[in-house]
Amino acid sequence: MKRRRIAIVGVGMTRFGKHRDRSLMDLLVEASMEAIRDSRGAEPDSLFVSVMASELYENITGPANTLAGLLGFRDKVVMRVENTSGSGGAAIFAAWTAIASGVVDSALVVGGEKMTHKSTAENAAIIATLVSDYERSTGITLPSYAALMARYYMSKYGIDTEPLAHVAVKNHLHGSMNPKAHFQKRITLEDYYNSRVVAEPLRVMDYTPISDGAAAVMLMELDKALSYTDKPVLITGISGATDTHVVHERSDLLDIMAVRRSTEKALAMAGRNRTDVGLVELHDMATILEIVELESMGFYKPGEGWRAAVEGETRYDGSFPVNTSGGLKSKGHPIGATGVAQAYEIALQLRGLAGERQVREIPDAAMSMSMGGFGNNAYTIVYEPGW
Amino acid sequence: MERKPVLQVCRACGKAYYPRKARCYCGSTEFEERVLEAKGRIVTFTIIHVPPAGFQPPLKVAIADFGVVKILGRLEEGYEPGLGDQVEALERDGVVFLKPVS
Known part of the structure; x- marks a missing residue:
């Protein structure tokens, strides 16, 4: 059929x-x-x-x-x-x-x-209702899971927080050019390091606002x-996949199966390869997630994703733009809106209507990855110009 | 009152869980219980300075690998954790505390 x-x-x-x-x-x-x-x-x-x-x-x-x-x-x-x-x-x-x-x-x-x-505490309590009863009883929240992930990544690959700072700086640069972003202000590496520690090793500037x-x-x-x-x-590929709900059941904390499998299935449906994809919007609730999700999506090898923002590849004017909207980090994350706002940004970019932050070349294909919880359930979409 | 956590182990594939599940990833619903006796090692930890309501900062949590299972647990306030530290798991009021083995 x-x-x-x-x-x-x-x-x-x-x-x-x-x-x-x-x-x-x-x-x-x-x-x-x-x-x-x-x-x-x-x-x-x-x-x-x-x-x-x-x-x-x-x-x-x-x-x-x-x-x-x-x-x-x-x-x-x-x-x-x-x-x-x-x-x-x-x-x-x-x-x-x-x-x-x-x-x-x-x-x-x-x-x-x-x-x-x-308030921030009330928001934390509402968002914490999505983890398992056991996880909630330890006091863990999604932001502190990101901190556990960041420390693990940093120790495994021998990096410090500087690559995370580069993700924050890059996404704020993008947000500064997006008139619909929550934060439309550039930040510096110094601003990043001056921000308060929330959950070691992560700071306020690692996280999306409310x-x-x-x-x-x-x-x-x-x-x-x-x-x-x-x-x-055109939406030529779309699929969903889950990972474990209880995060510590995962065999590898740095390979989010929901992200990996939904990406693979969406690309297969579209008949596209990763090399066709020239623009991605993903779920950077914390800076470390942009890095780990790029690896789980298969755009970077494990342990290589941190180089992307450091080397400028994922800037709007780089070879592989990521989160040109400012991402969750700078655009903001009104939870139910976020996955739809990713499609909004990609439509704008493919139509050439993204203004100052317009990517240099309209790609053959773009992708968005919308993630529920700490990688519990992701939906990934492949978009292509249809004219 | 502290006790060693009781794992739920799948009779079909041997995978162990804490907390419990209704059904194993292999599809089996046949489980047995096993007390976690093994020592584990801390694979990652964080010190939370802005914890949710009901918890006092600094709140320390970690994931430890016990070979048969990994478990997220709390650390006691006086413990300064390091990656690779050897720990034992003790459950108190339904929460696992990861304690350094001296």
Whole structure:
């Protein structure tokens, strides 16, 4: 059976950051309306909403139905998709498969989270609900798992924190050129080393901030898509995979199977090799994760990923740009929005609309990797220009 | 009250778990229990200066490799850990503490 071809026809995104007087719904509506406008007013058949924890943040259940009501949607297929910090990638997967099955022809995917009205301690407690009861009883959190990973990587390969600092500096450079990023400020190596230690050996400047925001993409079967855009961005490969939920069950802390396998499956579906991929957005909740994920995705050999930012390869103007949006580090990480915002950035870049941070050459293929928890469950997507 | 952790060991493939699972990665649901007697070595650790509510800084946690199993555990405040340190695992109120072997 011939598979339907599916494309992004339009995108929308709020600024990420602190939206003091705005609710999750305000943010989801703004991103949705922008994506609908960008799709020449297309009316989608379905709505997929990725939100991690509206129950805990704003005492809201059923955010997908609330949003459908606010958007004036009737008689559509509507659902919420939740996969913790990888909810956005999972929602795109659900929408893509619904269109591929032929049950619907189009889908609006919207992700968002409203977090900054809660304190850092309250946010830590909400995010800690996603680890196992045993792990939580030790006091571990996702940021401290990143610290365990960083120390292990550094001791195994004989490096210090300087390569991590280079990832932070690079992603802040990218964020400084992204008008929708939470932090639009460059930092120096000195700023990195002057920031407070959170969990040894990692500092404040190793971590993503807590942000509010939303992002949206409109997906459509390609024949229809061409009525709504001149530049459809094809999704030619998409897949998910898991790793162990309890992190210490892994045989190798530095090989995230969810990342590795979802990458391999998505590339196989697209019929692409890693050498075709010239742009990646990934899940740098902490700087060390950008390095380890690039290795798990197979773009660098184990122990070599730390060189990428140090040598400038992964800068927007380098040979292999990574996280041109600023990544989670600088753009911010409103949890349910993040995977959708990755697709937003790649659509902008492939269409040549990324402004100052535009990559030098439009690649044949780009990828995003949206990861839930500490590598529990990843969804990886291959995108290609469709014009 | 401290006691040695009880591992759950798969009867089909021999893989050991702590905490327990409903089903092994090999698909088996047949398990037996085994007390963790072996000493392990610290493979990584962190000292958390901003712990979640209910924990006092500095909070020290580590992963130790016991050969048959790796376990995430807490370290006691007076212990200054180093990579490769030999430790034993002792469970207290459902949490494993990794203690240096003198």
